[in-house]
Amino acid sequence: MNGRIALVTGATSGIGRATCRRLHADGWQIAGVGREVDRLTTLQHELPGFLPIVMDVTRPDAAQRIVGATVERFGALHGLVNAAGILEAGSHETTTAEDWDRTMNLNLRSVFLLTQAALPYLKQANPVGAVVNVSSVSGMRPFPGVLAYCVSKAAVDQLTRCLAIELAGAGVRVNAVNPGVVVTELHRRGGMTPEAYEAFLERGRTTHPLGRVGQPEDISSAIAWLLSDEASWITGETMPIDGGRHLTAAR
Ligand SMILES: NC(=O)c1ccc[n+]([C@@H]2O[C@H](COP(=O)([O-])OP(=O)(O)OC[C@H]3O[C@@H](n4cnc5c(N)ncnc54)[C@H](OP(=O)(O)O)[C@@H]3O)[C@@H](O)[C@H]2O)c1
Incomplete structure (x- = not known):
């Protein structure tokens, strides 16, 4: 154990779960949030x-x-990882006010509120704490048909x-x-059929210049690094981890 405590949302799946595993392997003690009790x-x-934390x-x-709950159990908080999120399909024409609010409430509002609640403890921590938000290449570049998601991530x-x-x-x-x-599970939870998802991943070989889509561990290793002392002079960065996807433009 390295004496540091991390709070991770989205702990039950994908990037959040991989982050729990990676930080734990690095010696952090972890509080993980999700709705899936099992x-x-x-x-x-x-x-x-x-x-x-259910x-x-x-x-x-x-x-x-x-x-x-985190501070009651561990007495301190050194790292907050906001990974919980949803992606729902919807264009400007088809996105309803309810769709918009659902996406914003989870992807943006909960990040704002959780960071606000964690801040007194992050400030007090020794060493002082850090936050990593899980945004998306969709926050940096517009993609059609996922309007609320792109806007929520740009706001993050x-x-x-x-x-x-x-x-x-x-x-x-x-x-x-x-x-x-x-x-x-992000895209399938958002309604993509297994067949459409397989085709989407296959297409990812060409849409990501490095020739493959990512695995959760590609992201969790960067999150762990950003929380570590090795990144102690880095703040306000939005770091693409996308096989070069953000470099591409339609032609
Ligand atoms: N996968 C990608 O291609 C990709 C690309 C760019 C960015 N991201 C971002 O990465 C983050 C993690 O997504 P993922 O890809 O790992 O997706 P995932 O496998 O679907 O995991 C999503 C996580 O969010 C949690 N969650 C969803 N709604 C919640 C709610 N209302 N309250 C509490 N927890 C909730 C889920 O937990 P429960 O179901 O247990 O509640 C689950 O742990 C998201 O912010 C996503 O936008 C993903």
């Missing part, structure tokens, strides 16, 4: 000392309860920069990672 229990068996992060009282990027400049005086670093397509 998956949190499995992780608790896998990672000694893991604190499962919570919908869009609940009005979620941020205070999640941070409260700007939230990251705004917080970085506000909190630099306290020594709290705030960065984001911007993945390209990563093999997780």
Whole structure:
């Protein structure tokens, strides 16, 4: 154990779960948030000392309860990873107000509120704490047909920069990672059929210049690095981890 405590949302799947595993291997103690009780229990068996927090992060009282449970158990907080998120298809014409609010509440509002609740503890931590937001290449580049998602991630990027400049005086670093397509449950939860998802991954070989889509560990290693002392002079960065996807343009 390295004496540091991390709070990770989206712990039950994909990038968040890989981050729990990676940080635990690096010696962090982990509190992980999700709604799927069985998956949190499995992780608790896998990672000694893991604190499962069963919570919908869009609940009005979620941020205070999640941070409260973490600090009650571990007494401190050194790292916050905001990984919970959804991707729902919808263009400007088809996205309803409810779709828009659902995406914004989870992908953006919960990140703002959780960071706000965690901040007093991140400031007090020794060494001072850091935040990593899981954004997307869709925050940096527009993709058609996923309007609310793209806008939510662009806002997460700007939230990251705004917080970085506000909190630099306290020594709290705030960065984001911007993945390209990563093999997780995100797209299937968003309604993609298994056949469409297979075709989407196959197409990813050409849409990502390095010739492959990502795995959750491609992202969790960067998150762990951004939380570590090796990145102690980096704040306000939105880091593409996407096999070069953000470099491409339609032609
Ligand atoms: N996969 C990609 O290609 C990709 C690319 C760029 C960015 N990202 C971003 O990466 C992050 C992680 O996504 P992923 O790809 O790992 O997807 P995933 O496998 O679908 O995991 C999503 C996670 O979010 C949690 N979650 C969803 N709604 C929640 C809610 N209301 N309250 C609490 N937790 C909730 C889920 O937990 P429960 O179901 O247990 O609640 C799950 O742990 C997201 O922010 C996503 O936008 C992913």
